[in-house]
Amino acid sequence: QKEVEQDPGPLSVPEGAIVSLNCTYSNSAFQYFMWYRQYSRKGPELLMYTYSSGNKEDGRFTAQVDKSSKYISLFIRDSQPSDSATYLCAMINTGNQFYFGTGTSLTVIP
């Protein structure tokens, strides 16, 4: 079993839809959780960075962490065509090691 599992998609939604992106993990030592967005031919940009269980909101983006279920989510409200990208989840364990999901390819159709 991989340390971090992420559905690679691809995911296509109509403009204005709510998008839910998810990752599960197996190691309870993970303590920091991140979401990156990567546009085609660009490097990943850090979108959200969370530590504790619960929700963190930033504009149209909400990151949710459920440590008891070992599950993290990124919600995008009122999705826009400019949100079309690959979204990567990443986690850091207590040894400061990084683990990445495989990325989910999202297309928002106008």
Added chain:
Amino acid sequence: DTAVSQTPKYLVTQMGNDKSIKCEQNLGHDTMYWYKQDSKKFLKIMFSYNNKELIINETVPNRFSPKSPDKAHLNLHINSLELGDSAVYFCASSQGGDRGSYTFGSGTRLTVV
């Protein structure tokens, strides 16, 4: 049976030295990448190779030179190391270009003293 392996995991070296980081993937992916991660967890793409051909070459000092002997390997050579080169460097691979499914290596923590 590690999918993307990079060596070494840790590298401590003095300023001015030349060092290499190696990356190998056994997934049969056609695209490989090198990223630099800064202290704030931001990932910056450095290079991308598709079937041994350089397709992304971001603005990095020409002291950094990638080498891809075959599509399963992408090595990073750094000349005249500087203090600012200290970072974690990640190798990754994907199939089907940069919208494909990624697999990352575990990272190489480079410390220049």
